[in-house]
Amino acid sequence: MTKKIVVTGLGTTSPLGGSVGDTWKALLAKESGVRPLEQEWVEKYELPVSFAGQARVPAADVLERVETKRLDPSSQFALIAGREAWADAGAPDIDPERIGVDFATGIGGVWTLLDAWDTLREKGPRRVLPMTVPMLMPNGPSAAVSMEIGARAYSRTVVSACASGTESIVNAYEHLQAGYADIVVAGGSEAAIHPLPIAAFAAMQALSKRNDSPETASRPYDLSRDGFVLGEGGAALVLETEEHALARGARIYAELTGGAVTSDAYHITAPDPAGSGAGRAMRAAIEQAGASISDVTHINAHATSTPVGDIAEFNAIKAIFGEHTANIAISATKASTGHLLGGTGALEAIFTVLALHERLAPPTRNLTEQDPAIELDVVTEPRALGDGPLFALSNSFGFGGHNAVVAFRSY
Known part of the structure; x- marks a missing residue:
């Protein structure tokens, strides 16, 4: 029997805002989350692209200092989004073994990996942080969300480039249908606004190079479009069976009919x-x-x-x-x-x-x-x-x- 799956919670931190409400309001107002990069490494490496969609609210302004030190930025964004979505769903009080997490990333902890490589080259192996591997691994965002909400049914990671976040939702739908959990937090995060990915994407002619007009650089369907604009952030949806949502009196946004x-x-x-x-x-x-x-x-x-x-x-x-x-x-x-x-x-x-x-x-x-x-x-x-x-x-x-x-x- 096919179960009806519904959306009961939403969370994000994005280039448009630090929450779902702020992001949606800015989107409807046709605001742009794309701005010039002010980091010194833009000039240092003579990057051909000097703008991106940076998170409107820095993760460090939201998280505790110990969280930012122990999590790669990709996991920081995931944690912020996951927390908002879980709270938006009413922080369901259910058996942890009936809560799952399907979370995605396209690249993973690129900041941690490349910073650790610089440390190794410049200062030697003794200065490489012991948390480096847990921070750089692609399942870091999923792990951070699962530990935050106590999800013990499962915690899974999909990595399929720019399809990753959507594929995580498809997976969540299938896992709910299979009865692996009653509630699943699904989503994705990325934090790749780093000189190496920018240089690499630019080298393959994938990025827009409208450095003189960042806000108008992303131009879908326009005759003058010339590439995408790199962005960062995280987003999460709380998904559950309709039966479970109604039983606990949850607010329902929409039905996820599949994928x-x-x-x-x-x-x-x-x-x-x-x-x-x-x-x-x-x-x-x-x-x-x-x-x-x-x-x-x-x-x-x-x-x-x-x-x-x-x-x-x-x-x-x-x-x-x-x-x-x-x-x-x-x-x-x-x-x-x-x-x-x-x-x-x-x-x-x-x-x-x-x-x-x-x-x-x-x-x-x-x-x-x-x-x-x-x-x-x-x-x-x-x-x-x-x-x-x-x-x-x-x-x-x-x-x-x-x-x-x-x-x-x-x-």
């Missing part, structure tokens, strides 16, 4: 130009929900603002939805937040849930001249989604050909 994961098996960084893998993931998510293509009213698109990526996603959408494509309100929220890599899918899932809960599609910034090859109805101002049942998708696609899509229904 799907596919692979392109095409190229390590470039998407399949036809978008066939992405399309299969969208179709599978819709079918798992027991919905039809005509039910889809809104999509939070992956839309990174890269020349080839935006086209590939459009091709996938058009191939699946055909004439119904014109009826779907498309939001491309990375224009405001930048690209949080492994955390971006979880953040955009929150935006999708809130769009359904408030019946309001968030706007896309910086679209001044839409690429005529991308015939989508892109939301550029907050738009009411109307009455009646609403059904939405959130898309995420990552290096390696990873595709992940989750589907939500208004509750």
Whole structure:
């Protein structure tokens, strides 16, 4: 028997704000979370890109000093988001062995790893911190969240580049259906605004280089788009069976109707130009929900603002939805937040849930001249989604050909 899975808690720290409320308010106001980098290493290493979507509220302003010293920034963001989501869900008082965590990252503790390498080279092995490995390991964010809420059913980590956060939600759905837990905290985090990833992404021509206008650099679907903007932060959703949520009197934001994961098996960084893998993931998510293509009213698109990526996603959408494509309100929220890599899918899932809960599609910034090859109805101002049942998708696609899509229904 298929169980109904619902969303009962949300949490984030993002380039737009230190909480869900602040982030959503800034998104609807079309604010930008992208700003110039003021760190000395930008000039020191002569980086070709000097801006990013840094967390609006530094983790050190929120966490205790001992927490910042023992956790990589990626885990710090996860802990902040997980705490807010758990509190938002009412901090459920249930058997810890019925609580699970599915948390993701795309890169992991890159700051810890590279700082430790510098320490080893410059000061020798005795100065390398004993907490280095626990801090740099990719499952650090999941471990931090699980220990915070006492989750003993399981704590799992998925690493699939920019699809990671969305894949963690797909996994949580499947684990709840399988009965592994009654409540799961799912999400993702990333803290890769470091000179090495910036230099590497820039070398492969993936980043926008609009150093003179950072706030307008991320331009999904625009004819002048030239790459994505690196972002950081964390996002978490509390998911549980409807039966369990109703029994404890929880507030329900939306229903998670399922999701799907596919692979392109095409190229390590470039998407399949036809978008066939992405399309299969969208179709599978819709079918798992027991919905039809005509039910889809809104999509939070992956839309990174890269020349080839935006086209590939459009091709996938058009191939699946055909004439119904014109009826779907498309939001491309990375224009405001930048690209949080492994955390971006979880953040955009929150935006999708809130769009359904408030019946309001968030706007896309910086679209001044839409690429005529991308015939989508892109939301550029907050738009009411109307009455009646609403059904939405959130898309995420990552290096390696990873595709992940989750589907939500208004509750």
